[in-house]
Amino acid sequence: MSRFDNSSAGAALLEKSLLSLFSPGGKRGLSILIYHRVLPQKDPLFPGEVDRQEFSSQMALLKSRFNVLPLAEAVQRAKRGSLPARAAAITFDDGYADNADVALPVLREHGLHATFFVASGFLDGGRMWNDSVIELVRRAPAGVLDASTLGLGTHALQSLADRQRAIPALIGQLKYLPMAERLEQVDRLAQLAGCTLPDNLMMRSSQVKALHAAGMGIGAHTVNHPILARLSDTQAREEIAQGKLALEDLIGEKVTLFAYPNGKPGEDYLPQHVAMARELRFEGAVSTSWGASRGTPDPFQLPRFTPWDRNRLRFVLRLAHNLTVPAGRA
Template sequence: MLEKSLLSLLSPGGRHGLSILIFHRVLPQKDALFPSEVDAVEFSAQVGMLKSHFNVLPLLEAVRRSKEGTLPPRAAAITFDDGYADNAEVALPVLQRHGLHATFFVATGFLNGGRMWNDSVYELVRRAPGGMLDATPLGLGAHPLHTLAERRQAIPALIGQLKYLPMAERQQQVDRLVALAGVALPDDLMMNTSQVRKLHAAGMGIGAHTVNHPILARLPDDEAREEIAQGKLALEDMIGASVPLFAYPNGKPGEDYEARHVAMARELRFEGAVSTSWGANRGRPDPFQLPRFTPWDRSRLRFVLRMARNLTTSARLA
């Protein structure tokens, strides 16, 4: 097949050409507020296309084989970030039907009823009554919510103002915003302990993603190291097994994490770590800064072309 020949040329194996896909959620059905978020049907189609064109490996195996120089041509791995409940309830059955493996990077501080700050923003905008969400007392502006389109616009407008605040200040602002909106938010978005164990028992990989998902570059070194170490220890205690892989929160090299955090991951005895920089392993890959990307295309041809383009992209490093 011409497509496989092209991909094999760009992804020859050995140490080179590992494509790592990143997902966050797989919804049971389409969400009108987030029409681009993948649902179960689309996810099944995407991993089916991946399986037909690539040699899909568990990420840990891919990391080890990359170090050894024994990757097969068209090597790929599937990952998920954060620890959403739908990973265990929706994504896992799809992966099992296709006979595929994925690694799930879990931020432990949100398990068992917690909620990530950005999801609080998403859900308060979803549930707020129509009219105007006036967050000017918090310095976050006023946001009309009369239509679905306006709600879609309000979410990135609020997220953008909050994202890079210090972690404690950001959470305080989110809590005030929720109180201002006067709505009750869901407490079942993230996995519970039994769902993490369910993934592990099914043979899936469990990776560390800190405790509170902070921007590591904004923390003092001792706090950053503690976030990484405690997330790893909590998961190892939870599943009764080692947790050898780590994902940097947000994951942009030089912006969300820096070379000092790469050193921390090495010192804490991880075998590898992943970023969110697009690209594939070229040259001699750094196992502690493995690039990942999200293929959002729905048609087979566009999906293959997107994967090929990713293979020609040199990933940034911290």
């Protein structure tokens, strides 16, 4: 049993007291959790990434301390001012295959609903650029990855720690390049590393359909997951609109929720992108700004947060603290 599973009667009382203190009955905040991946077991490169056991424990705790709602329902109830105390919703970004293979069975086991924001362009064998960097660093032979000809420096790959340092160093240099240039650089980097990259990280269309058939929410997340603020308005609108249409064609139903890629207000998305989401007839959109929505929130800039703590009490403390954070907006 992990540290996360341990909860004595005294600890349970403390958890309830903390959440009641930060979210008294008169305040109707909505806490929206973000996940990306749920791994079947620990990844040595990313030991902090949540695995199935931890995710199951987190879901059990969330269910026992919060009123967990489907996000679409929570958005409508927030508009009406009828959220229950300590309302929460669960979301996933990007469309990783383990969302269907690992997370879905856990959610069903606990009787919980989640909304999955899918970047449609990576379905059926695609791969996000940052995952290409991660996987090429993982698979590259031991030694030195010399990417100086690309302007990306040299990176030791002798040890696990070397690889853990190389990944954020490379991603940090590539992240805000124009999309076409970034993809070209990543392709060249993969050639330098001399390794074959996986094509099964993201969901297949059949897995998106399976999530929908299981009653889960499917939300749009653009086609190619660009940083909208770095695109022209025409390009940004096309990314948002085409991602929505692709998913609607896939599941045979309207897609009413949207997640801004990267999601930092004023940095990754701007007021015009909020307007686009409204014009394209979404009913709500989520950012990655921390906080819990209060009162009558802007349904097109709903804040979310990532609960990364692996210690149960710290996890609860972060949930409680998030209830006090004012939401950022573009």
